[in-house]
Amino acid sequence: MSVGAMKDQWYPVGLISGVTEEGRDSLLLGEPIRIFLDGGTPAVTGEGERPLPVELRYGHVWTCPGTPTRPLFDIPEADQLGRRLVDVGVCRVRCSPLRAVENFLDIAHFPFVHTDILGSEPHTEVTRYEVGIREDVDEVWATKVQFFQPQAAKSAEGGITTDYMYRVCAPTCSVLYKTSPPMPGEWDVIALFVQPLTETLCDVWPWMALYDDDASMTDLIHFQQLIFVQDRSVLENQLPALLPLDPGMEIPTRADLTSVAYRRWLKRNGFTYGAQLVAA
Amino acid sequence: MQVTEEFVLEGKLGSADLSPWLLRHAGKLGLAIALRVQTDERLEMTLSGAPDLLDAMEMGCLLGPYDIWVDSVARIRSGCRNGG
Numbered sequence: 121m122s123v124g125a126m127k128d129q130w131y132p133v134g135l136i137s138g139v140t141e142e143g144r145d146s147l148l149l150g151e152p153i154r155i156f157l158d159g160g161t162p163a164v165t166g167e168g169e170r171p172l173p174v175e176l177r178y179g180h181v182w183t184c185p186g187t188p189t190r191p192l193f194d195i196p197e198a199d200q201l202g203r204r205l206v207d208v209g210v211c212r213v214r215c216s217p218l219r220a221v222e223n224f225l226d227i228a229h230f231p232f233v234h235t236d237i238l239g240s241e242p243h244t245e246v247t248r249y250e251v252g253i254r255e256d257v258d259e260v261w262a263t264k265v266q267f268f269q270p271q272a273a274k275s276a277e278g279g280i281t282t283d284y285m286y287r288v289c290a291p292t293c294s295v296l297y298k299t300s301p302p303m304p305g306e307w308d309v310i311a312l313f314v315q316p317l318t319e320t321l322c323d324v325w326p327w328m329a330l331y332d333d334d335a336s337m338t339d340l341i342h343f344q345q346l347i348f349v350q351d352r353s354v355l356e357n358q359l360p361a362l363l364p365l366d367p368g369m370e371i372p373t374r375a376d377l378t379s380v381a382y383r384r385w386l387k388r389n390g391f392t393y394g395a396q397l398v399a400a
Numbered sequence: 401m402q403v404t405e406e407f408v409l410e411g412k413l414g415s416a417d418l419s420p421w422l423l424r425h426a427g428k429l430g431l432a433i434a435l436r437v438q439t440d441e442r443l444e445m446t447l448s449g450a451p452d453l454l455d456a457m458e459m460g461c462l463l464g465p466y467d468i469w470v471d472s473v474a475r476i477r478s479g480c481r482n483g484g
Contacts, residue, residue: 372459380459397466
């Protein structure tokens, strides 16, 4: 599979706080990279020690293996006072990076995979919501999403109907906005930054910007890690391993509208690294 | 409940793969399908079956085979039958 248009996108490659002088080796879109401190500043090189562009944002080091076609996407909430910014860490998953993002967008799995945390039976219905591509920023947005959750966040006490918005702002990055239990009228932000190591292996770097003055940082991290570890076992057993852009054996339903919009957006932009183009 | 709807697809539809793909996908969903008009930019077909499965057909059409691009799917209900 050609890397194609995905070569010119931004990707997370590590926590800013985790970069060392000695550095470490990693992969990006199947190519070797190295992340290290150069004069105290994080730097990234590609094959042949070619310097790659670097951005430091949202607690992470970002790079682009090609020529960036646009700046790194903006998450304005990252600069709002009163939010706690949480670098969750890394979770390696044996799945397509596109599958990891698609799973993040899937509300319908909450009661079955995150039972009694993000969902519970019999509250399994996904009510109708709106999905579209915002042409001015070329992002997928799902809005007016509502779902009942027994424990929507670490700070939630008891079940609440949670409002959501989903945003796909890069081929392997998605941001979820959800009702903030302690701050009605504000959104908690949970982002999934995915580093595509290969077409079937990725490092997932969740990041959060929350209103929560009570929970310890350790508890916040453990809560999000628990959610993602539950997802990992599902992700690593999905077939086909690559994300199909032709539905083929899968039958998407109206509850999958965000996933359908994401796949259409990938197809339209030629973001096909990690995708299966023709149904098996 | 069984309903019959006219589906009108618009976009870049000039692929020989599209018609067989639609017939196959409708078959997987257990829908009755009749293709009526197909040009490189527009396809009209009649589909009958359960409403949720017609919704699933719409989702499938939005993706379609890789070498086509569907801009829009318009649906017009033309019949409705309870039972069966």
